[in-house]
Amino acid sequence: MRLRRLGKLGDMGLATEHAPNVWELSARLEPTLREMGERGDIIRTMQKALRAEGAERDPMSFQIHGTAPATPIIGRVIDKHLTDELGENLTLVVDGIDGRTHHVSGFDAVRVEDARIGSVVEIGPADSTGRPSDRAIAGMAEDGIYRPSRHLEQARFEGRVPNGDYEGFVDAHVRRLEALRRAGIAERIDADQWRIPSDFEARATAYDAARNARANIRVLSTFDLERQIGSDGATWLDRRLVGAGASDLSASGFGEQVREAMERRREALIDRGDAVRQADGRTAYRRNLIATLQEREVARIGEEMAARKSLPFRAAADGETITGKFTGTVQLSSGKFAIVEKSHEFSLVPWRPVIDRQLGREVSGIVQAGSVSWQLGRQRGLAV
Structure with a gap:
């Protein structure tokens, strides 16, 4: 039995017979067999998920992604399960529009809360785009030195900071530099001077990419x-x-x-x-089909909610500044909407992740072209 097993390992390239009955085992033997075992478990999981959907797929069409996919994947979530004992990482099995079934691991459980079984999602590469704040810091640096006082003067001169919170706007950039200082990318000289390397933007982007190597996920429809x-x-x-x-x-x-x-x-x-x-x-x-359908659904859902809440619903107009208490969300076919209430009425406006931490608080934002530009005060400066 051992000789037959050695012959099998030899066929797999994991053992070599140098002389009759003299075998050398590959240094990659254990990790390779472990990976094959894990792959077999993953394939069985994918097949089980497909059978639960009443579907069959050729295992040759299965794609197992150990890292964020290089090109976006669009498809239907057919399985969602934890992949560690701490409950911090999730794995999704996605039946793709490309005819393949994809297994993608390492998602933050909080970020995929809305990606339920049956949802249509897009999974893409980790975000590697630079931050506007980094571009602003690099643009303000003179001879490799960034001065918050100079940035404050420039911000006041341009006058484009929401609510006129210029100090909060510059403070947000300084907090970004503090994080990059701990990573060895920027150097604090004194309270009003920071040394910025010539490749600052590239290094800051690489720093963010290393910290956020997980795949990006966007729920296209629940x-x-x-x-x-x-x-x-x-x-x-x-x-x-x-x-x-x-x-x-x-x-x-x-x-x-x-x-x-x-x-x-x-x-x-x-x-x-x-x-x-x-x-x-x-x-x-x-004409304007998407906007028309969205307005139609929001109006219907708003009236239904008004009957239950005993509070009038008012549709938010484009260009309007909407203010009130953020009291919750509602999932429509048009997307996810935030419920913003005043004492005498409420509105439904497009949701964005940035307001999740404001639940139960007063919020303000400008409705623009089917989205909302939220203005959340001092802690969220412009372009940060």
Whole structure:
């Protein structure tokens, strides 16, 4: 049995017979077999998740990502489970529109809270773009020296800081430099002088990338395809219909399901008068389709909530400054919305992660083109 096992290891390149009955084991024997065992466990997990969805996929189409994927993955979450005993890291199994099934590990459990089974997500490379604050610091540096007092003068001269909080704006940049000082990237000379290296921006970006090596995840829709087809809101399918179309969809697997769902959604929009089929077979969609559908859904949900809350709902207009207490969120097919309440009314405005820590507090923001530019006071300076 041992000889037969050695023969098998030899076929795998993990053992070499130098002479009859004289074998040398590879130094990579144990880690290689361990990795193969782990891979086998992962493949069984992926197959189990697919069977629960009533689907079968060729294991050759499975992709196991040990790190953040180099190119974005779009697909449906079919499994979500913890991968460590502390409950800090999550693994997702995603049935991709590319016809492959992806296994991606190492997500922060808090960041993927909204990525439920059935949600459509986009998983991309770790964020490696530079911060606006780093560009501002580098731009203000003279002969390799950054002076907060000089930055404060410039900020006051330009006058573009929200709420006129110039000191808080510059303080935020100094706090960034303190973090980079601990990483050995910047040097504090005195209270008003910092030594900035010539490659400051590149090193600061590399520092952030090393600390945030986890893959980025964006929830495109918490609604499954069937709910999107019949929704009165702006769905992920709508955004594909008026944007990317079906060019990147596989002819099999989830890609094929999305293609079919898009066709059914197109017919639903035509039936409702939001689109028309032209003589050449192409479809023309209502002007500003996404904004119109979003407004329609927000108005309906707002009125339903008003009946339960005994508080009038008021839609926020584009360009309006919205203020009030942030009391919670609601998930619509058009996306996630924040509930902002005043004593006599409430509004629903597009949610952004930056306000999560403000739950139960007064917030203020400007509604612009389907989003909100939140102004959260001194602790969040402009461009930080």
